[in-house]
Amino acid sequence: MKISPPSTEQQLLKRVQAIAGMPIAQLADNLGVELPEDPKKSKGIAGLLLELCLGASAGSKPEPDFQQLGIELKTIPINSAGKVLESTYVSIVPLYNILGLTWENSEVKAKLTKVLWIPILTEKGRPLKDRVIGQGFLWQATSLQEAILRQDWQELMDKVAFGEIEQITAKYGKYMQVRPKGANASALTKAIGPDGVAIMTLPRGFYLRTCFTQQLLDEVLLHPSIIE
DNA sequence: GTCTGATCATGA
DNA sequence: TCATGATCAGAC
Numbered sequence: 001m002k003i004s005p006p007s008t009e010q011q012l013l014k015r016v017q018a019i020a021g022m023p024i025a026q027l028a029d030n031l032g033v034e035l036p037e038d039p040k041k042s043k044g045i046a047g048l049l050l051e052l053c054l055g056a057s058a059g060s061k062p063e064p065d066f067q068q069l070g071i072e073l074k075t076i077p078i079n080s081a082g083k084v085l086e087s088t089y090v091s092i093v094p095l096y097n098i099l100g101l102t103w104e105n106s107e108v109k110a111k112l113t114k115v116l117w118i119p120i121l122t123e124k125g126r127p128l129k130d131r132v133i134g135q136g137f138l139w140q141a142t143s144l145q146e147a148i149l150r151q152d153w154q155e156l157m158d159k160v161a162f163g164e165i166e167q168i169t170a171k172y173g174k175y176m177q178v179r180p181k182g183a184n185a186s187a188l189t190k191a192i193g194p195d196g197v198a199i200m201t202l203p204r205g206f207y208l209r210t211c212f213t214q215q216l217l218d219e220v221l222l223h224p225s226i227i228e
Numbered sequence: 229g230t231c232t233g234a235t236c237a238t239g240a
Numbered sequence: 241t242c243a244t245g246a247t248c249a250g251a252c
Contacts, residue, residue, distance in 0.1 A: 036249090043248050044233035051233080062231065077235080086235060087243080170244050177244090184247060187229070202246090203230075210243085229252105236247070 003055040009069055009138070015054050016118065016136035024120075025129035027053060035129050042128040046120050047075045050133075062091065062107060064114075071138070072111045076213055078119045078134070082221060084210040085124060093178055093204040095160055095191035103150045108176070108206050112149065115139050117216065137220050145175070145212075152176040153206070163192045165201055175212040181205030 119134030193199030
């Protein structure tokens with residue numbers, strides 16, 4: 001079963017409404033997808049199922065999920081108390097050939113321009129099949145939020161540019177941090193090293209801290225009217 | 229290897 | 241307890 005991309009925001013939000021409250025098991029069943037039992041092997045499945053049923057242009061392309069609408073889809077695990085349980089991956093950190101890269105033309109900014117957040121209701125350790133799809137909502141960064149994200153991006157990319165990638169830990173960045181993002185410790189990629197000499201290092205990704213996504217969620221919970 | 233989709237698991 | 245660092249799966 002293949003679902004066509006939504007042609008309007010309204011249509012997309014209608015689809016989001018239709019699946020709110022549905023357990024992952026049912027969504028998977030509707031789509032004819034079998035869920036793995038091993039929690040380690042369940043990573044990312046919820047996101048893929050949501051892409052499928054909402055008509056996102058699947059694939060490994062570095063583009064917004066709904067390219068026609070310029071909307072990025074992100075799931076976000078929260079518990080029954082409304083607490084965000086995990087950080088959110090945004091995009092890969094460019095580590096080499098980064099001349100001319102700016103916040104304005106960055107992947108991060110492009111992806112965070114407009115995001116469809118879909119909370120996944122769960123508890124730490126609950127099997128994927130028993131997690132439940134929550135009320136999705138559209139979000140655009142406020143100018144203050146964007147200013148801080150830009151600051152984080154700039155600080156982190158400055159270190160990359162100066163060959164200090166190995167000095168970057170997850171502690172840097174107010175809203176956005178840099179952490180390893182690879183298959184495992186043996187996945188390596190080229191980066192700018194000390195004195196500008198190329199080195200091999202772990203691929204890294206930009207991640208939104210839970211304190212940031214928690215803010216977005218809290219705003220929606222306080223002002224339900226912004227759920228369109 | 230590089231991207232997408234994330235969350236697991238353990239040390240602090 | 242919880243964030244950091246590490247990992248898991250699949251397309252290409």
